[in-house]
Amino acid sequence: DTVLTQSPGTLSLSPGERATLSCRASQSVDSSYLAWYQQKPGQAPRLVIYGASNRATGIPDRFSGSGSGTDFTLTISRLEPEDFAVYYCQQYGNSLFTFGPGTKVDVK
Amino acid sequence: EVQLVESGGGLVQPGGSLRLSCAASGFIFSSYSMNWVRQAPGKGLEWVSYISGMKSTYYADSVKGRFTISRDNAKNSLYLQINSLRDDDTALYYCARGSMSYFDFWGQGTLVTVSS
Numbered sequence: 001d002t003v004l005t006q007s008p009g010t011l012s013l014s015p016g017e018r019a020t021l022s023c024r025a026s027q028s029v030d031s032s033y034l035a036w037y038q039q040k041p042g043q044a045p046r047l048v049i050y051g052a053s054n055r056a057t058g059i060p061d062r063f064s065g066s067g068s069g070t071d072f073t074l075t076i077s078r079l080e081p082e083d084f085a086v087y088y089c090q091q092y093g094n095s096l097f098t099f100g101p102g103t104k105v106d107v108k
Numbered sequence: 109e110v111q112l113v114e115s116g117g118g119l120v121q122p123g124g125s126l127r128l129s130c131a132a133s134g135f136i137f138s139s140y141s142m143n144w145v146r147q148a149p150g151k152g153l154e155w156v157s158y159i160s161g162m163k164s165t166y167y168a169d170s171v172k173g174r175f176t177i178s179r180d181n182a183k184n185s186l187y188l189q190i191n192s193l194r195d196d197d198t199a200l201y202y203c204a205r206g207s208m209s210y211f212d213f214w215g216q217g218t219l220v221t222v223s224s
Contacts, residue, residue, distance in 0.1 A: 001169075035210035037153075044202060044214040045145075045153060056212065088153055092209035095166045097143070097155035 002027050002093050004100035012108040019076040021103045023089035028069045033092040036065055036074045039102075040085045048087070049074060079105070110134040110213045112203045117218030124193050128218055130186040130203030138181035141206030144188045146199035147217075154199075157188065158206065171197075193222045 003026040013019055023034070031052040037045040047056040049065035052072055062077040076083055084107055089100040116128040130142070144156040157177040158166040165177050176189040186203055200219050204211035 033209040037211075039153075044216055045211075046214070047210060047212050050208075050210045050212075090153075090155075090210065095158075096168070097158070097209075099153040099155065102152045 001096055002029060002091055002098055004089055004091060004098055006087075006089060006100040006103045008103060009101075010104045010106060012106055013079055014108045015079050015081055017079050019074075019079055019083070019105055021074040021076075021087055021105070023067075023072040023074070023100050025070045025072075025091060029072075029091045029093065031068050031072075034065075034067070034072050035090045037088045037090065038083075038085045039088065045088065076105075110205065112205065112213060112215035114201065114203050114215045114218035117201065117220045119221045119223060120193055121224050122193060122195060122222055124222075125189070125191045126193070126220060128188040128190065128201055128203075128220070130215060132184045132186065132203075132205070135205070137179075137184040142177075142179060142186045143204045143206050143211060144175075144177060144186075145202045145204050145211065145214075146197075146220075147202070148196070148199045151199075156201070159186070190220070193220075195222050198222045 005024045007022045034052040036049040038048050039045040053065045064075045086102045086104045088102045111133045113131045141160045143158045159177045174192045178187045200217040202217045203215040205213040
């Protein structure tokens with residue numbers, strides 16, 4: 001099974017700063033099958049990026065995704081107050097879906 | 109507007125059973141795969157099970173043989189029968205619509221607590 005590792009575990013930044021979140025897979029992942037989700041306290045997760053680099057409906061263009069193979073990145077160009085949350089990467093392969101452990105983006 | 113509303117959670121003793129439901133609206137239910145994803149208190153997300161529109165199913169190894177996913181396309185409903193419950197099954201269980209290889213809409217979840 002493919003294991004996803006996310007780093008850092010916590011990212012402490014100020015509004016307006018750039019956030020770079022990493023997701024590394026234990027084996028190569030088809031880019032079409034890599035997604036990112038945002039989860040705020042007490043809320044369900046929300047799809048942010050699918051297919052490694054495609055923004056979901058309603059997601060602002062300050063969010064971008066990139067990467068291929070085993071290394072993927074979610075970038076938030078300028079953090080807004082509503083962006084502070086936990087972000088999970090997720091992959092699909094061999095009839096299984098797996099999530100990374102998450103990166104918490106909090107206010108410095 | 110896509111809506112997914114879970115129900116059926118509750119407090120159950122170890123070894124017990126529950127049936128979770130998810131009522132879907134706002135889209136052509138039979139055209140989409142559906143999933144259950146759970147989140148233990150204070151922990152991350154764990155995919156549990158998948159069912160295609162044609163009712164093919166997949167399960168996470170942690171629940172295989174104990175959980176059964178099903179759907180009723182005529183009732184726009186998704187189900188999860190959970191048996192032989194263990195302490196580590198305690199979690200918020202989300203219903204999530206599948207789109208290709210990801211989950212594009214999520215319900216608010218139903219809480220399952222396993223405790224004696």
